Amino acid sequence: MRGARSKWAPYALLVPSLxxxxxxxxxxxxxxxxxxxxxxxxxxxxxxxxxxxxxxLFVEALLTTLGLLALIIPLQFVLAMAMAMVVNDKxxxxxxxxxxxxxxxxxxxxxxxxxVWFSIFTDNGWLNSFLNAFGVDGVVxxxxxxxxxxxxxLVLAEAWRATAIIMVILVAGLQSxxxxxxxxxDVYGAGxxxxxxxxTLPLLRxxxxxxxxxxxxxxxxxxxxxxxxxGRGLTVLSAESYRWYAVYQEENVAAAYAALILVLSLVAxxxxxxxxxxxxEQQPQ
Amino acid sequence: MAAGAGALxxxxxxxxxxxxxxxxxxxxxxxxxSGGGGTATGGGGAGGGGGGQVVFLSTQLAPAAEAATxxxxxxxxxxxxxxxxxxxxxxxxxxxxxQAQTGSGSISLLGALHGSMSxxxxxDALMDLSDRFSExxxxxxxxxxxxxxxxxxxxxFYIPWLQxxxxxxxxxxxxxxxxxxxxxxxxxxxxxxxxxxxxxxxxGERVVGFPAGGNGxxxxxxxxxxxxSFTGALNTEFASDEAxxxxxxxxxxxxxxxxxxxxYGFMQEPxxxxxxxxxxxxxxxxxxxxxxxxxxxxVFPSPTGPEGLGFMPxxxxxxxPKSASNPDGAWELIKHLTSQQALATTLQETGFLPPLSQELxxxxxxxxxxxxxxxxxxxxxxxxxxxxxPTGLGSFEGLYTKVFYDIFRRTVLEKGDIRAALDVEAGQxxxxxxxxxASCWQPDPTGQGVCQVS
Numbered sequence: 007m008r009g010a011r012s013k014w015a016p017y018a019l020l021v022p023s024l025x026x027x028x029x030x031x032x033x034x035x036x037x038x039x040x041x042x043x044x045x046x047x048x049x050x051x052x053x054x055x056x057x058x059x060x061x062x063l064f065v066e067a068l069l070t071t072l073g074l075l076a077l078i079i080p081l082q083f084v085l086a087m088a089m090a091m092v093v094n095d096k097x098x099x100x101x102x103x104x105x106x107x108x109x110x111x112x113x114x115x116x117x118x119x120x121x122v123w124f125s126i127f128t129d130n131g132w133l134n135s136f137l138n139a140f141g142v143d144g145v146v147x148x149x150x151x152x153x154x155x156x157x158x159x160l161v162l163a164e165a166w167r168a169t170a171i172i173m174v175i176l177v178a179g180l181q182s183x184x185x186x187x188x189x190x191x192d193v194y195g196a197g198x199x200x201x202x203x204x205x206t207l208p209l210l211r212x213x214x215x216x217x218x219x220x221x222x223x224x225x226x227x228x229x230x231x232x233x234x235x236x237g238r239g240l241t242v243l244s245a246e247s248y249r250w251y252a253v254y255q256e257e258n259v260a261a262a263y264a265a266l267i268l269v270l271s272l273v274a275x276x277x278x279x280x281x282x283x284x285x286x287e288q289q290p291q
Numbered sequence: 292m293a294a295g296a297g298a299l300x301x302x303x304x305x306x307x308x309x310x311x312x313x314x315x316x317x318x319x320x321x322x323x324x325s326g327g328g329g330t331a332t333g334g335g336g337a338g339g340g341g342g343g344q345v346v347f348l349s350t351q352l353a354p355a356a357e358a359a360t361x362x363x364x365x366x367x368x369x370x371x372x373x374x375x376x377x378x379x380x381x382x383x384x385x386x387x388x389x390q391a392q393t394g395s396g397s398i399s400l401l402g403a404l405h406g407s408m409s410x411x412x413x414x415d416a417l418m419d420l421s422d423r424f425s426e427x428x429x430x431x432x433x434x435x436x437x438x439x440x441x442x443x444x445x446x447x448f449y450i451p452w453l454q455x456x457x458x459x460x461x462x463x464x465x466x467x468x469x470x471x472x473x474x475x476x477x478x479x480x481x482x483x484x485x486x487x488x489x490x491x492x493x494x495g496e497r498v499v500g501f502p503a504g505g506n507g508x509x510x511x512x513x514x515x516x517x518x519x520s521f522t523g524a525l526n527t528e529f530a531s532d533e534a535x536x537x538x539x540x541x542x543x544x545x546x547x548x549x550x551x552x553x554x555y556g557f558m559q560e561p562x563x564x565x566x567x568x569x570x571x572x573x574x575x576x577x578x579x580x581x582x583x584x585x586x587x588x589x590v591f592p593s594p595t596g597p598e599g600l601g602f603m604p605x606x607x608x609x610x611x612p613k614s615a616s617n618p619d620g621a622w623e624l625i626k627h628l629t630s631q632q633a634l635a636t637t638l639q640e641t642g643f644l645p646p647l648s649q650e651l652x653x654x655x656x657x658x659x660x661x662x663x664x665x666x667x668x669x670x671x672x673x674x675x676x677x678x679x680x681p682t683g684l685g686s687f688e689g690l691y692t693k694v695f696y697d698i699f700r701r702t703v704l705e706k707g708d709i710r711a712a713l714d715v716e717a718g719q720x721x722x723x724x725x726x727x728x729a730s731c732w733q734p735d736p737t738g739q740g741v742c743q744v745s
Binding site for chain 2: 062063124128129130146148149150151233236237238239253254255256
């Protein structure tokens with residue numbers, strides 16, 4: 007009796023989350039894929055995909071999305087790693103306070119974060135007022151004619167908003183590294199860098215992989231920040247998906263965009279699986 | 292462990308990303324759903340029965356605050372008993388049609404935009420009010436608007452009730468730098484460009500602004516002002532040489548337009564902040580700046596192009612359905628709602644202007660007085676090219692508008708070839724009109740069949 011229970015218990019406990027995922031992730035995902043390949047009059051068709059590909063904004067949306075990703079992910083990763091090391095440094099007093107301070111932006115919605123950064127960068131915003139106070143003439147930062155500055159503003163806003171999520175995962179990973187391994191390295195005379203390079207980093211691989219995948223997937227979904235900071239000046243795939251659904255009322259084309267985002271997310275996940283392999287002994291105990 | 296944390300965090304974050312939509316606020320004059328909009332008839336009409344109460348179904352003044360103004364400040368002056376039922380556009384047509392099918396019903400008065408009235412007129416659901424009109428004719432209705440309510444034929448199928456439109460406002464100091472010979476009340480498109488360039492020289496920055504952001508109504512500038520002023524039409528001259536000239540004007544002028552224009556929604560904000568000194572927008576979206584510091588602003592008509600002053604009035608009217616159970620009561624209510632007092636209250640409280648060619652005989656607050664003055668100069672222009680809000684597009688309106696924004700992007704923001712862009716997008720436009728089955732609307736020659744792009 008007791009044996010039977012322990013055998014089935016894990017599966018039983020998994021059922022609710024499995025049902026949740028099936029109902030709210032898998033089912034809509036399959037549906038979205040179906041929609042993306044249905045003609046406007048019903049029936050299978052490549053019409054939505056063709057409309058998406060020939061859309062005036064498609065190429066720009068794709069390139070901007072990938073460009074933002076390429077800038078944001080490495081930057082956030084390095085920042086998050088540094089933040090995680092600070093929070094995990096047992097010699098540092100009040101380190102948990104840092105954890106809360108770092109995690110604060112996580113509590114703010116993407117749109118609100120966009121508005122905060124908008125109030126900083128806009129023509130009459132905080133940044134220009136600050137510059138004016140020092141006698142420096144303000145600049146129009148959110149200028150579609152200077153896409154580089156615009157992208158930089160977006161990267162800054164995103165880094166501020168979402169670096170903490172990587173940090174939280176890395177902190178969890180750091181805390182699961184057994185102290186005795188670090189101590190052993192100490193005994194053999196390893197310095198800080200050697201310890202980090204040869205003990206911490208390899209054992210952190212599973213966390214790094216999860217953090218990278220999660221962050222990339224979420225970055226594909228970013229659009230409130232882009233809409234608030236760039237308006238019609240710049241667009242990304244998720245913003246186009248939203249517009250095709252809500253404004254242009256063509257759910258099939260919106261689904262084609264969504265399906266593309268899904269495919270890109272899967273490719274990115276596969277990429278991270280390949281470049282951050284995890285060996286058996288690196289799995290958390 | 293780490294993977295667990297990731298999965299836990301992913302749930303709420305994925306969910307959170309979904310509800311942060313950009314607000315696609317339509318013009319405040321367009322229908323605004325009052326959410327539930329349930330029938331507020333109350334049913335308990337003092338025991339009478341017999342059609343004493345007038346049920347007034349309206350897509351206008353539907354937001355809660357405006358509906359409260361109607362119920363508490365406007366209706367009490369009416370001698371009979373009336374019940375105001377705000378609704379959205381879809382609910383409006385469904386209810387009126389349902390009542391028309393049964394032949395009679397409680398709804399006796401309708402308040403809606405010209406577009407909805409035109410749908411109902413096409414279904415022969417509206418009563419002809421021309422016999423009764425002589426009772427209120429002396430109020431001085433704008434002739435253009437009466438023309439609309441006649442639907443190119445005999446009869447008069449609604450009484451103009453409210454209007455809003457889009458026009459320009461400038462800070463007083465900017466007006467001092469008008470190019471020589473230019474009259475702010477009769478500006479041409481080329482003079483506006485020269486003015487914008489001059490303002491860049493004077494200020495060292497670009498201070499002319501348009502609401503071309505996600506929440507902005509810049510597409511109305513393209514559809515109702517720029518293109519009709521240059522081509523005298525919209526869809527039928529979409530890819531003409533005159534249209535190329537219009538887009539060329541925009542591309543040239545945009546070099547002197549504030550770069551944050553692609554972010555602006557309501558121009559009253561940047562005007563108040565001084566970020567922008569000259570702006571074009573919907574009356575309701577300029578109102579707050581004008582009311583805050585009326586002495587600092589000048590309000591004036593949109594510019595005139597080679598074909599005249601293209602402008603887009605948003606007209607709402609009051610009509611009586613043929614199926615009304617109480618048409619006499621409804622007519623009395625129309626007379627009350629279009630009285631000086633009721634129109635003045637409506638203007639003060641909601642910013643919707645009276646559709647009259649003469650000014651109201653009441654003391655308006657100075658900001659609103661400026662707004663009404665500017666609108667009056669624009670509507671009474673003798674070379675007006677009247678353009679209506681797109682009609683008959685239904686759910687395709689978003690795609691229709693996208694065509695204009697796509698050209699704007701290709702030719703103005705990205706400085707692409709105008710002729711090439713127009714040729715590509717003309718095909719798109721025709722496809723949208725075809726799918727929607729939309730016939731032409733003013734300023735294009737109206738007629739049967741799907742509107743044909745040149």
